[in-house]
Amino acid sequence: MEFVEVGDLSMCCELTGEGYPIVLIQGLTANMDWWDPGLLSALSERYRILAFDNRGAGRTVTPEAGDWTCETFADDTVALMEATGIERANVLSVSMGGMIAQELALKYPEKVNKLILGSTFCGAAHTVYASQEVLEKLTDTSGGPEEVLQRTTELMFTPDSLKEQPEVVEGFKIAWMRAPTSKHNAMRQYMAAAKIDTYNRLPEINISTLVVTGKEDILIPPENSRIIAERIPGAKLIEYEGYGHSFISRMPEAFINDLLEFLGGS
Amino acid sequence: MAYAKVADLNINYELLGEGHPLILIMGLTGSLDWWDPGFLDSLAERFRILIFDNRGAGRTATPDDGEITIGQMAGDAAGLMDALDIDSAYVLGISMGGMIAQELVLNHPGKVDKLVLAATNCGASGSVYATLDVIKKLADRSGTPEKQVERYCSLLFCEAWLESHEDDVHEFTNRYLAAPANDPNAARQFVATVKFDACGQLPTIEKPTLVACGKEDVIIPPENSKIIAGRIPGAKLIEYEEAGHGFIWERRDDFLSDLKEFLG
Numbered sequence: 001m002e003f004v005e006v007g008d009l010s011m012c013c014e015l016t017g018e019g020y021p022i023v024l025i026q027g028l029t030a031n032m033d034w035w036d037p038g039l040l041s042a043l044s045e046r047y048r049i050l051a052f053d054n055r056g057a058g059r060t061v062t063p064e065a066g067d068w069t070c071e072t073f074a075d076d077t078v079a080l081m082e083a084t085g086i087e088r089a090n091v092l093s094v095s096m097g098g099m100i101a102q103e104l105a106l107k108y109p110e111k112v113n114k115l116i117l118g119s120t121f122c123g124a125a126h127t128v129y130a131s132q133e134v135l136e137k138l139t140d141t142s143g144g145p146e147e148v149l150q151r152t153t154e155l156m157f158t159p160d161s162l163k164e165q166p167e168v169v170e171g172f173k174i175a176w177m178r179a180p181t182s183k184h185n186a187m188r189q190y191m192a193a194a195k196i197d198t199y200n201r202l203p204e205i206n207i208s209t210l211v212v213t214g215k216e217d218i219l220i221p222p223e224n225s226r227i228i229a230e231r232i233p234g235a236k237l238i239e240y241e242g243y244g245h246s247f248i249s250r251m252p253e254a255f256i257n258d259l260l261e262f263l264g265g266s
Numbered sequence: 267m268a269y270a271k272v273a274d275l276n277i278n279y280e281l282l283g284e285g286h287p288l289i290l291i292m293g294l295t296g297s298l299d300w301w302d303p304g305f306l307d308s309l310a311e312r313f314r315i316l317i318f319d320n321r322g323a324g325r326t327a328t329p330d331d332g333e334i335t336i337g338q339m340a341g342d343a344a345g346l347m348d349a350l351d352i353d354s355a356y357v358l359g360i361s362m363g364g365m366i367a368q369e370l371v372l373n374h375p376g377k378v379d380k381l382v383l384a385a386t387n388c389g390a391s392g393s394v395y396a397t398l399d400v401i402k403k404l405a406d407r408s409g410t411p412e413k414q415v416e417r418y419c420s421l422l423f424c425e426a427w428l429e430s431h432e433d434d435v436h437e438f439t440n441r442y443l444a445a446p447a448n449d450p451n452a453a454r455q456f457v458a459t460v461k462f463d464a465c466g467q468l469p470t471i472e473k474p475t476l477v478a479c480g481k482e483d484v485i486i487p488p489e490n491s492k493i494i495a496g497r498i499p500g501a502k503l504i505e506y507e508e509a510g511h512g513f514i515w516e517r518r519d520d521f522l523s524d525l526k527e528f529l530g
Contacts, residue, residue: 003276003327010269010276010327061269061276061327144440146412170410177411178448182267 006079012059013052017044021086024051027095029186031058033175042256056185068192074103094118099196105205115209119245121224123196128223141183156246158216202231209235210262214243272345278325279318283310287352290317293361294455295447297324308522322451334454336462340369358382368464381475385511387490389463394489407449415439424482424510468497475501476528480509
């Protein structure tokens with residue numbers, strides 16, 4: 001783990017593995033520990049992985065003032081790539097990270113080799129939103145970290161996995177705890193995600209793209225991935241049965257296989 | 267929340283209130299969130315309070331490599347004072363923070379006006395250690411965040427207080443979870459406390475000193491405060507009944523009044 005000065009941030013990041021670069025962009029309030037260790041280990045055998053904490057999340061040192069858009073995060077990501085000597089990379093993104101990755105691919109197409117958009121949406125009028133109940137839970141800032149963690153876990157995991165995979169849920173909670181995000185920063189990130197609107201521009205993306213989602217995602221319903229996959233020319237869509245918003249941290253073997261096949265050694 | 271670049275760190279700190287500076291140094295793995303808000307509010311009426319996250323704790327950006335020592339953390343505190351133009355201050359350290367405060371006054375006596383050492387020891391050569399069971403429990407970082415805090419609270423607070431102060435424990439739990447230290451940093455800080463040894467130098471401290479502890483402290487047994495008070499010339503000792511390692515939370519109002527009287 002190291003800190004790299006990027007614009008007004010001191011970004012916490014980690015570079016592991018050897019090979020062609022792959023940049024991992026996390027979602028709302030997530031720190032880089034949320035990435036599944038199995039996924040990182042599978043990727044690090046073939047790729048040089050850049051993982052980091054977004055503006056406002058985890059350990060990245062972020063000014064208290066200012067509002068953001070997903071473009072702000074895309075600018076940060078590109079600046080971090082440049083600061084760490086990565087000219088061009090595959091980009092693997094989840095949730096709000098997927099929104100950042102869309103802006104990144106649109107604004108800096110030369111920086112992206114292949115694009116993976118996980119559990120995300122393209123915004124505004126063309127978003128299939130979560131239910132009112134889910135959105136209320138997501139934006140509920142009452143209580144302290146203990147309550148936030150409880151609510152986050154309930155949104156991320158399907159009721160079945162909460163019951164049947166306590167060790168996965170426990171692993172998530174421990175990763176969450178390594179660097180929780182403050183309420184102030186969580187709300188600023190949430191506002192950035194709420195403002196995303198790339199629907200009209202998605203056809204301009206001329207990058208090989210894989211769109212993936214859990215079929216039981218209640219936070220960003222899977223319909224959103226279908227919309228994105230239709231709008232990006234040639235994009236491939238894969239939906240995973242039995243997985244919610246956390247499907248990447250639940251680590252279906254199938255996803256690793258699909259991912260490695262899509263990247264195809266590049 | 268603000269940050270200051272000090273040595274190889276980006277230190278997260280907060281300044282509150284007006285008056286003579288009072289620096290509060292937190293203990294093992296603790297972030298500045300751990301300070302009781304009521305405790306801070308009360309002190310901020312009279313003092314300019316500086317709280318911060320030690321090397322390896324909270325939101326202070328800390329390099330992964332290398333050993334952490336108490337002397338180094340005292341240097342960080344001194345560097346933070348310099349960065350904030352604080353020439354000298356009252357210094358209160360709790361637990362590992364008390365060890366840092368001892369090194370601070372020994373290495374930078376000009377920076378310390380008065381010294382408060384809470385629930386701490388003076389290090390290897392003259393200390394009474396916790397039982398092995400307690401040390402094992404303290405070092406156990408397994409399980410979910412909730413389990414970890416629960417385990418820690420069972421050591422920090424005495425049983426009677428835990429049972430009668432459910433809301434306070436819940437609030438402490440949330441402050442603990444706001445910015446917990448990661449396992450490698452917790453281990454590095456723990457090693458620093460084990461290697462710390464200022465016993466032999468305590469008689470050279472010439473600052474007015476208050477030593478305070480909870481009589482039921484199982485993490486750093488109260489005998490250690492007696493040892494420290496016996497070695498620092500003129501030091502005053504206060505022991506709180508029915509309080510543990512966390513006496514500043516358990517006996518907050520009593521400690522506040524004793525502290526204010528001592529600081530004047």
